[in-house]
Amino acid sequence: MLYRKSFFAAALLASAAVLGLNPVLAQTTPAPGDSGAVQSQARHHAGPRMAPGQLVDGRIAFFKAELKITPEQETQWQSVATALRQNANALDQAISSARQQRGTMDAVQRLTVRGQFDKVRSENDERLLSAFKPLYASLSPEQQQIASQLLVQHHGWHHRA
Numbered sequence: 001m002l003y004r005k006s007f008f009a010a011a012l013l014a015s016a017a018v019l020g021l022n023p024v025l026a027q028t029t030p031a032p033g034d035s036g037a038v039q040s041q042a043r044h045h046a047g048p049r050m051a052p053g054q055l056v057d058g059r060i061a062f063f064k065a066e067l068k069i070t071p072e073q074e075t076q077w078q079s080v081a082t083a084l085r086q087n088a089n090a091l092d093q094a095i096s097s098a099r100q101q102r103g104t105m106d107a108v109q110r111l112t113v114r115g116q117f118d119k120v121r122s123e124n125d126e127r128l129l130s131a132f133k134p135l136y137a138s139l140s141p142e143q144q145q146i147a148s149q150l151l152v153q154h155h156g157w158h159h160r161a
Contacts, residue, residue: 051088051091051092051095051096052087052088052091052092052095053085053088053089053091053092055088056084056085056087056088057085059084060081060084060085063080063084063150064077064081066146066150067139067143067146067147067150068143068146072138073135073138073139076131076134076135076138077135079131079134079135080128080131080132080135082131083127083128083130083131083132084128086124086127087124087127087128090120090123090124091120091121091124094116094117094120097113097116098113098116098117101113
C-alpha cells in the first residue's frame with residue numbers, strides 16, 4: 001500500500017507539473033539579473049502540456065483498481081467516472097480559454113480568469129460529490145478508508161491541520 005501511495009503522490013505531482021495551471025493564471029516577472037529564472041520560465045512555457053481530459057481515463061482506472069470496485073458497485077462507479085470525465089472537460093475548456101488570452105491580459109483580466117477557474121473547480125467539486133456520495137455509501141469500511149486516503153492525497157489536505 002505504501003508503494004501505491006508513493007506512486008499516486010508522484011503521479012499527481014507529475015500531472016500538476018504537466019498541466020502547468022499556475023503559469024496560465026499568474027506569470028511572474030523574474031528579478032532583474034535572474035537569467036536562470038528567465039530560461040526556466042521560457043522552457044516551462046515552450047513545451048506542450050497535457051490537458052486533464054488526456055489524463056482522466058488513466059486516473060479513473062487507477063481509482064477503480066485502488067478501490068477494488070465490485071460488480072455490485074459498478075453502477076455507482078460509472079456515475080463517478082462520468083463526473084470525473086465531465087470535470088476534466090470543464091477544466092480543459094477553462095484552460096484553453098485562459099491560454100488563448102495569455103500574454104494579452106491585464107491584472108483585472110487575470111483576476112477574472114482566476115475567478116473563472118475557482119468557479120469551475122467549485123462546480124466540479126459539486127458534480128463529483130453528487131456522484132461520489134452513493135458510491136461511498138456502498139463501499140466496505142476498507143474501501144472507504146482507501147477512498148479517504150486517495151481523496152486526501154488528491155486534494156493536498158494532508159498538508160493542512
